Structures are given as C-alpha cells and as structure tokens.
Amino acid sequence: MKNTKTHALIITCGASFIAPFFSNALNLAVPQISMTYEASTSTVSWVLNVFLLLSAAFLLPFGRLADIIGRKKLFLPGILLFAVSSFLCAFAWSIEWLIVFRCIQGIGSALVFSTAIAILTSVFPPEERGKALGINSAITYLGLTVGPAAGGFMTQNWGWTSIFVLAGILSIIIFLLALIALRGEWIGSPGEPFDWQGSFLYVFGLAAFLYGLSSLLEHWAFWLIILGGLLLLVLFTRRELRTEHPILPLRLLRQNRMFAYSNLIALLSYVSNFAPIFLMSIYLQSVLLIDSQTAGFILLTQPVLMVILSPVAGRLSDRINPNMVSLSGLIVCALSLFFFVFIGMNTPLYFTIANLILLGAGFGLFATPNSNAIMGSIEKRFYGMASSSLASMRLSGQSISMALATLVLGRYLGAVQLSLAPPDQLSTGIRAAFAVFTVICVFGIVFAVKRIKIKKV
Numbered sequence: 001m002k003n004t005k006t007h008a009l010i011i012t013c014g015a016s017f018i019a020p021f022f023s024n025a026l027n028l029a030v031p032q033i034s035m036t037y038e039a040s041t042s043t044v045s046w047v048l049n050v051f052l053l054l055s056a057a058f059l060l061p062f063g064r065l066a067d068i069i070g071r072k073k074l075f076l077p078g079i080l081l082f083a084v085s086s087f088l089c090a091f092a093w094s095i096e097w098l099i100v101f102r103c104i105q106g107i108g109s110a111l112v113f114s115t116a117i118a119i120l121t122s123v124f125p126p127e128e129r130g131k132a133l134g135i136n137s138a139i140t141y142l143g144l145t146v147g148p149a150a151g152g153f154m155t156q157n158w159g160w161t162s163i164f165v166l167a168g169i170l171s172i173i174i175f176l177l178a179l180i181a182l183r184g185e186w187i188g189s190p191g192e193p194f195d196w197q198g199s200f201l202y203v204f205g206l207a208a209f210l211y212g213l214s215s216l217l218e219h220w221a222f223w224l225i226i227l228g229g230l231l232l233l234v235l236f237t238r239r240e241l242r243t244e245h246p247i248l249p250l251r252l253l254r255q256n257r258m259f260a261y262s263n264l265i266a267l268l269s270y271v272s273n274f275a276p277i278f279l280m281s282i283y284l285q286s287v288l289l290i291d292s293q294t295a296g297f298i299l300l301t302q303p304v305l306m307v308i309l310s311p312v313a314g315r316l317s318d319r320i321n322p323n324m325v326s327l328s329g330l331i332v333c334a335l336s337l338f339f340f341v342f343i344g345m346n347t348p349l350y351f352t353i354a355n356l357i358l359l360g361a362g363f364g365l366f367a368t369p370n371s372n373a374i375m376g377s378i379e380k381r382f383y384g385m386a387s388s389s390l391a392s393m394r395l396s397g398q399s400i401s402m403a404l405a406t407l408v409l410g411r412y413l414g415a416v417q418l419s420l421a422p423p424d425q426l427s428t429g430i431r432a433a434f435a436v437f438t439v440i441c442v443f444g445i446v447f448a449v450k451r452i453k454i455k456k457v
Contacts, residue, residue, distance in 0.1 A: 007181040008123040009132060012116040013139040014174040015079060019109060020140050022086075022167045023048070024147025024299070027281045028292050029160035036160070037095035045406045046099050048278065049214050052399035054106030055113070057207040059392040061199035063114035064247035068192055070185040071115040071122070076178055078111025083171030090164035113391040119182075121375050133375070134314020137368040142307050148277075152296020195247050198239045202247065205232030206396065214403040248389065258377040261451040263393050265326070266370055268444035270397025272437040273333055273363055275405035276340065277302070279430050280356070282409075287345060287423045287430070301353050302360035309364030314372065322369035322376070327448040329365025334441040336362055340434040344427050373451075401437070408433040 026048065034044040066074045085105035092098035117136070124132040154162045208229030212222045240246035254260070277299060284295040316325050336359035343352060374390050412429030 005123050005132075007177075007183070008119055009135065011174060011178045011182055012120045013136050014170075014177065015075075015112050015116045016136050016140045017143040018082070018167060018170055018174070019113070019143070020303075021143030021147040021150070022163065023051075024143070024277060024303070025151025025154065025163045026160075027278050028148055028151035028285075028296050028299075029155045029163060030278070030281060031285050032155050032160045032292070033095075033098075037098075039095050043095060045402060046214070047095075047102055049210075049399060049402050049406070050099050051102045051106040051109065052395050052402060053207060053210045053214070054103050055109040056210065056392055056395035056399050057203045058107055058110035059114045059395060060202055060247050060389065062110050063118070063389065063391075064199075065194055066115045066118060068190065068194055071119050072178070072182060072185050074111050075115040075119065075182075076175065078108050078115070079171050079175045079178065081105075081108030082112060083168045083175060084108075086164045086168035086171060090161040090168070110391075110395075113395070117371070117375075117390065131311075131314055133371050134311040134368045137310040137314060137371070138307050140306075140310075142303075146300070147303070148281075148296040148299035149293075150296070152292040152294070152299075156291060156293045192245045195239075195243055195245060198236055198243060198247050201232050201236035201239060205229050205236055208232065210396070210399050210403065213400065214406060216407055256377060257454045258451065259374060261447055261454065262370060262374040262377065263389055265330070265444050265447050265451065266374070266390060266393040267397045268440055268447070269330060269333070269363075269366060269370070270394050271401045271404070272337060272441035272444065273359070274398040274401040275433065276337065276359065276437065278402065279405055279433055280352070282426065283343065283430050284352075287427050288349075289423075298349075298353060299356065302356040302363075305357055305360030306364040306367075309361060310368050313365050314368040316369070321452070322373045323448065323452045325369040326366045326373065327445065327452065329362045329367075329369070330441065330445050330448055332362030333359060333366065334362075334438060334445060337434055337438040337441055341431055341438060343431065343434075345423055404436055405433050408436060 030044055030048070033039070033047060037044070062074055062078075082105055085101050085108055088101040089098055089105065092101055117133075120132055120136060150166075151163055154160075154166070206229065208225050210229075212225035212229060215222045216226070237250060240248055240250045280299060281295060284290045284298060285292060290298070313325055313329070336355050339351075339355050339358070371390060409426075409429045412425055412432065
C-alpha cells in the first residue's frame with residue numbers, strides 16, 4: 001500500500017506539473033507566436049483559449065466515465081494523447097493548424113485531469129488527504145514557478161516551438177512511469193450506465209458558450225452562439241435532474257451546499273486569478289519593453305509563494321476549518337488584483353514584483369484548502385466526479401478568464417497586431433481587465449463567507 005501511495009503521488013504530481021508549467025511558459029511565447037504567424041491579439045489568444053475550452057468541456061464526461069470503467073484506463077491514453085499533440089503543435093505550419101492541434105491537446109488534458117486527483121484521493125486515507133493534495137498543489141505551483149523563467153529562456157534562445165517539444169518529452173516520461181509503476185485500478189461506480197445524452201448536451205453547450213463569449217467582439221452573431229450554448233446547458237440541467245445515473249449529480253449539488261459553494265468559489269477564483277499572468281506577460285514585454293527571458297524571471301515571483309505556502313495551507317486545512325484558510329487567501333488575492341488596477345507605463349518595477357508576490361501568497365493559501373473542502377464534502381464513490389468537477393471549475397474559470405481578458409483588450413485595441421499596439425492604449429486595456437477581475441474576486445469572497453456558515457453534509 002505504501003508503494004502504491006508513493007507511485008500514485010509521483011505520477012499524479014508529474015501530470016499536475018506539466019499543464020501549469022506549459023501554460024505559463026506559453027504565456028511568454030505569445031508575442032513571438034504572434035510575430036511568427038503575423039496574427040492579431042485576438043487570433044493568437046485562441047492558441048491559449050481553445051486548449052482551456054476543450055479541456056473544460058470534456059472534463060465532467062470523462063470524470064464520470066472514469067468512475068464507471070476505471071480511472072487509470074483514462075489517465076494512460078490521456079497523457080499519451082497530450083504528448084503526441086504537443087509534438088504536433090511544435091511543427092504546426094500555420095496558426096490555424098496550431099489551434100487544431102491545441103484542440104487535440106485539450107482533449108488529452110481533460111482525460112488526465114479528470115482522473116489524476118481522483119486517483120490520488122482514492123489512494124490516500126482522509127487523514128492524509130490534505131497533506132497529499134498539498135504536495136500535489138505544491139508541484140503544480142512549482143510548474144507555475146518554473147514556467148515563466150523556462151518559457152522566457154526557451155523562447156528567446158530556441159524559439160517558442162521548443163516549449164511544445166519539452167512538454168511532449170515530459171508527457172512521454174510520465175506515461176511510461178504510469179504504465180510500469182501504477183499498479184491496480186480504482187472504480188467508483190462499476191457497472192453503472194453512462195449518460196451519453198447528458199454528455200452530448202454538456203460538451204456542446206459549454207463549448208458553444210465559451211466559444212461565443214471569447215469571440216463576442218468579432219460579430220453580433222456570436223450572441224446567438226452564446227444563447228444556443230446556454231439553451232443546451234439548460235437542457236443538460238433538466239436531463240441530469242431526471243436521470244438515475246447523471247454525469248453531474250445536480251441533486252447532490254442541491255442537497256450538499258458545501259460541495260456546491262466550494263465549486264462555485266473555485267470557479268470565481270480561477271476566473272479572477274488566471275488571466276493576470278497573461279496580462280502581466282503582455283505588460284512587461286509590450287508596455288515596458290522587457291525581453292521575454294527577464295519577464296519570465298519577474299513573473300516567477302508569483303508562483304514561488306504558491307510553492308512555499310501550498311503544503312503549509314494543506315496541512316493547516318487538515319487541522320482547522322479549510323474554509324477559513326481559503327477565505328483568507330481569497331481576500332489577499334482581491335487586494336493584489338485591486339492594486340494592479342493602478343499600474344501604468346511609469347509604474348516602478350518593484351511595485352509590480354511586490355504585487356505578484358502578494359497574488360501568489362493569496363492563491364497559495366486558497367487553492368489546497370478549497371480542494372480539501374470539495375473532496376471532503378462527498379462520498380468516496382463520487383471522487384471521480386468531484387475530481388473532474390473541481391478540474392472543470394478550474395479550466396472553465398481559466399477559459400472564461402482568458403475570454404474576458406481578450407474581450408477587454410479587444411475593446412481597446414481592436415484587431416491590431418500585438419507588436420504594433422500603442423503602449424499607452426495597451427496599458428489602459430490591462431488596467432480595465434484587472435478592474436473586472438477584482439470585482440469577480442470580491443464575489444468569490446462573498447460566497448466564501450456564506451460557506452463558513454454551512455454545516456457539512
């Protein structure tokens with residue numbers, strides 16, 4: 001059992017390292033990708049958006065399927081698909097094909113992250129869960145830490161394609177480790193039927209909604225796509241309330257307010273805290289004209305605090321109410337986002353670095369206790385669903401965050417290529433985006449305060 005726990009921790013931590021490392025590294029490559037394909041800000045943002053969109057759309061169906069047929073059965077092909085699509089992205093011959101390969105990569109990511117936390121939670125007993133999740137979160141934030149510096153260095157010295165090549169190599173290594181060392185299988189709901197109709201409604205509904213939201217400035221017709229997506233999600237809700245074996249037990253959300261509130265808070269936190277790194281990458285390189293390597297080292301100050309505080313917050317959430325710990329972290333995040341509203345072309349660099357540290361400290365205190373609250377509020381048979389639900393909130397939030405950032409920047413810049421955007425205009429758009437994210441984070445705090453009053457079900 002001890003070996004099983006060790007192997008599961010190593011493999012799931014490896015998988016949890018890749019995605020944040022890769023995402024943060026790719027943020028530093030956005031200006032160079034834009035120049036390579038002569039793409040506008042809105043077009044190149046789809047290289048980031050489409051990965052999040054597809055990952056978010058497929059997470060819940062894959063999580064439910066993993067509960068039925070086995071979590072390792074989906075984890076292994078997922079990490080392999082992620083590896084293959086990474087290599088395809090490195091050799092994409094146009095921006096359109098790069099976006100297509102990122103779609104495939106997003107599906108592979110959904111297979112991995114709908115199962116990784118569920119495997120970890122299945123292996124570790126409740127009294128060790130916070131510690132294991134804290135270590136996993138620390139590795140996740142280590143990926144965030146290394147990502148900006150490595151992405152900036154690789155982009156400047158070897159080009160942006162080297163980031164995809166490295167992601168592919170690391171994924172292959174994790175696949176081989178899992179194939180050899182990850183013994184056993186974890187099935188939460190063996191023999192139960194899979195809700196194909198509900199999965200169809202959810203995937204297409206969420207994908208349509210996020211796609212329409214991301215493209216809203218291009219044409220008024222995208223409002224129709226948003227409404228169509230919302231209609232499918234309403235039909236999905238009706239379906240899930242009536243079917244005996246849903247992919248998302250909405251009755252559980254209605255009955256278990258702790259689980260429902262924790263997921264909503266996770267969604268709002270990722271909406272408000274994901275795009276700031278994308279915005280700061282643009283701010284440092286396109287407004288302050290700092291090279292990508294130096295910008296990467298500046299941006300790593302945020303995740304360094306996440307790495308330091310995440311295990312501490314995880315252990316703390318095993319001993320005291322995790323809701324109180326996560327609330328304090330969310331308040332710190334809101335303060336940092338508010339301070340970013342005042343950055344401009346003449347803002348001292350030390351202010352930016354200090355505020356990035358504050359943002360990292362806040363999210364480091366928030367994430368692990370909130371994950372512990374979610375996984376601790378449901379029965380073991382729902383671990384796969386809860387894992388995919390948490391990951392779905394994360395990726396949906398990240399996708400909405402990028403969509404909002406793109407919308408706000410597009411409102412100020414239009415279809416201008418990023419390298420040609422006037423710095424003062426770009427700076428104004430970035431400040432406006434931070435104002436939006438501050439408001440969203442405050443809403444998260446409101447629900448976090450309400451959650452403290454809820455008794456565990």
